[in-house]
Each structure stands twice: as structure tokens, then as C-alpha cells.
Amino acid sequence: MQTVTDAGVELTGAQFGAFFYTTHAENGESMLLYTLSGADREAFDGFGHPRPTAIFKPTFDGEGVVRSDDITADPRYGKNEPHSGMPQGHLPVRSYLAVPVVSRSGDVIGGLFFGHPDPGVFSERSERLMLGLAGQAAVAIDNARLFEAAQRSKLLLEQRVLERTRGPRDCA
Secondary structure, eight states, X not given: OHHHHHHHHHHHTOSEEEEEEEEEXXXXXXXXXXXXXXXXXXXXXXXXXXXXXXXXXXXXXXXXXXXXXXXXXXXXXXXXXXXXXXXXXXOOOSEEEEEEEEOTTSOEEEEEEEEESXXXXXXXXXXXXXXXXXXXXXXXXXXXXXXXXXXXXXXXXXXXXXXXXXXXXXXX
């Protein structure tokens, strides 16, 4: 995903980009910063996890791309406490592009987010490129998950065969 995030920054002209991975925590879903390009990780350390605000929700729900020439002029922007806008110390963002990364199963894996301090940086072409890149990333993540599941199944099968080969008294 780092390669995907780096490529997204280069292809779109973004100043920075990030991939947030959706995890399923006991108290509900959470979005974790997984990769970052064009900025130091410390730039995000003080902000916690993104919340499903009106700006972030479409991406984390897999509803589609959010592209804004000036996110500060978007009617969905700045409506959520405690910040009601850009948190103090946040990287400056005017141009905003967010693309969901959706598994073949339809589950939302996470989201690719790109920003730039100048307005009007991202185009329809940027959007199409990131949709393609997000699709390829989803396939790669799905394949990695399938490989891990196959490895776990193989180990479990080997363990069962070993236990049956030993017999009940050999296992004691």
C-alpha cells in the first residue's frame, strides 16, 4: 500500500496522500493510518483516527469518490465538533480527493486520501487514475488475504494429520 500511496501522490500532483485501513474493533469500525506519502507521520499523530464525518463517510462506506477543488467551501465541511473545520496543526488542505478501496466481496478495505494546499489541483483524470489504482490495490489485498487464509488452513491440516498419526495416547 505504500507503493500505491506514493504512486497516487505522483500521478495526481498531490502534496500528500494516505491510506487508511478499516478495522473492525469491538466498539465499532475504526480507520487506522496505514501508509503516508509526502508528509511525516508525526503530522497525523495528534489527530487520532478519522471519524465518519460527512466528508469521510462516503469513502468509508464505499459510496464513491469525493473530489473537491476547495474542501473548505464544501457544504459538508466543518460541521463536526470538536474542530468544526481543519484541526489546528493539520496539514493544509484545499484540494481534496478520496477514493474507497473496495474488496471483490464488496467490503470496504479502506480509503486513499490525497490533499494539496492549493485549490483546483485534482481533475477528472486524477479521479479515474485513483479509481483504477484503488481497484488494483483491492485485488492485491484480497489476494494477500486469500494466501494467508490458505497458509493457515495448511498449517491446521498438518496439525490435524500429526495428531491423528500420533494417536490418542501419543498426544498425552
